[in-house]
Amino acid sequence: MTDQRGVVVGHWPGQDPSAEGGPAELLAAYHLQTQAEKGEAVTDVDGLPxxxxxxxxxxxxxFVDDVVLVALSGDTAVGCLVVTAPVSGQCEVKRLWTDPSFRGRGxxxxxxxAALAHAVExxxxxxxxxxxxxxxxVIGLYERIGFTVSDSWDERAQLVCMQRAV
Structure with a gap:
């Protein structure tokens, strides 16, 4: 676990991830914001693909085979990230989201x-x-952490693919 100015980052500690204040709420915010940014705004989770x-x-x-990392402020989930199960010596980071009221705290x-440490392990x-x-x-954050733009493995327009050796 890592402490980020009063926020602890670690594996989701076994609670029901759909519980109030858990990763499900963060994932909903992530997907609703992404749909809006793509010009496909929906009003609630029911409207998501x-x-x-x-x-x-x-x-x-x-995410049954993956690892969900969660940043907790007390008992409240304020950030999340998913690390996919390893395939052919690599894994993927997905769904990075921080509650807007907690941004700017690292x-x-x-x-x-934490995802990179998990990958090494x-x-x-x-x-x-x-x-x-x-x-x-977010691209700037990834670049500061050592990720570089790579050839795309995804054909969706405006998607930047990046990678980093660990």
Whole structure:
């Protein structure tokens, strides 16, 4: 676990991830914001594409083989990140989100650092991720942590693919 100015980052500690104040709320905020940024705003979780709605409604099943990292302020989840199960010596970082009222405290970098440490512990040699091109601040964060832009493995327009050896 990592302490980020009063916020602890670690593996989701076994509570129901759909419980109030848990990763499900953070995932909902992440997906609703992303849909709005893509110009496809929806009013609530029910309007999300099936794949994303499933993550919010049942993150435990959606990420059954993955690791969900959560930043906690007391008992409240204020940030999350998913590290996929290793495949062919690499894993992927997904769904990085920090509650807007907790931004600027190093939570996102703490979550990414914890993901990299998990990757090392898992014997992974490469961590990859994709991020929307309009999220310049997040791209800058990833670059500061050592990720570099790579050839795309995803054909969606405006998606930047990045990777980092660990």
């Amino acid at each position: 099936d794949r994303y709605r499933a993550e919010v409604l049942d993150p435990q099943t959606a 939570i996102a970098s703490g979550l990414v650092s 898992s014997g992974v040699g490469m961590v990859r991720l994709s991020v929307w091109a309009w999220r310049a601040d």
